[in-house]
Amino acid sequence: MLEPRKRKRKNRLKVHLDQRRQLQRQRLGQVFRVLAGLILVPILGLGLIFGHDLLTQCRFFQIARIDVIGGEHLTQIQLCRQAEVAPGMNLLSINLEHARKRLLAHPWVADAAVRREFPDRLRIWVQEHHPLAVLEFDRPLLLDTAGQVFKVAEPTETQGLPRITGLGYGDVPVGKDDASPAFTAALSLLQAGDTGFSGAIDRIRVDPETGLTLWTDTTGGAVVVGYGDYVKKFNRFSQVLAHLERHLPGQRMERINLTDINRVVVAPKRDEPTAAGPKEV
DSSP states (O other), X not given: OOOOOOOOOOOHHHHHHHHHHHHHHHHHHHHHHHHHHHHHXXXXXXXXXHHHHHHHTOGGGBOOEEEEESOSXXXXXXXXXXXXXXXXXXXXXXXXXXXXXXXXXXXXXXXXXXXXXXXXXXXXXXXXXXXXXXXXXXXXXXXXXXXXXXEEOOGGGOTTOOEEESOOGGGSOOTTOOOOHHHHHHHHHHHHHHHHOXXXXXXXXXXXXXXXXXXXXXXXXXXXXXXXXXXXXXHHHHHHHHHHHHHSTTOOEEEEEOSSTTSOEEEEOTTSTTOOSOEEO
């Protein structure tokens, strides 16, 4: 009879040694990777710092020209000073977002952008507030065409602008708060005046109950317009002035009531020799 073949026994000690060697190699590889990272990171950081310094100090990127677009009340020198930029600075050293925030911090600037144009030019664009009127509070405030109060008015900044009286701080919109009906009416009247009014408005008085009364450079007297339909009322006002010029040339008016455009009441100045009392037109 044939004897059964004996199974070869695994050398457990050898297997165990191989596993330990493999584990040691893995751990050693991890150590090498960590050491390589610890060495390469500072080297890479130093390289980035050196490269940054090299670029930001390179004369090739020195600003030779700054183009400013949109400045009306503010000069190029004022805007560059506000943005903290100047010719000769390195173009890459300019923090564009910081320069833009600096510009927006100026009360006259409504929007701004700063852009690099390689290799040596910086471009600044600004949109300024367009003043529409002066709000007469305890201190005069400038109101822009968008209905935003943007700064305290200096004496030289109010020339040629109509003045609005009768409003308070509570009428002015702040943040998400809505403007009062009286403020909205005054703003609508001024915006309508750009399209349908003949003459310059000197002053507007706001009465929450009766509406708006204005004074112009053409009549010298009060023009009562009340609330709403300002374009139609301004057109009617132009017709009334033309009628008065034909029939009473040179006559100054004390008051013109346009609250109802179908029944306009005109009161000539009392000290005028040709005045004959209020008349309907």
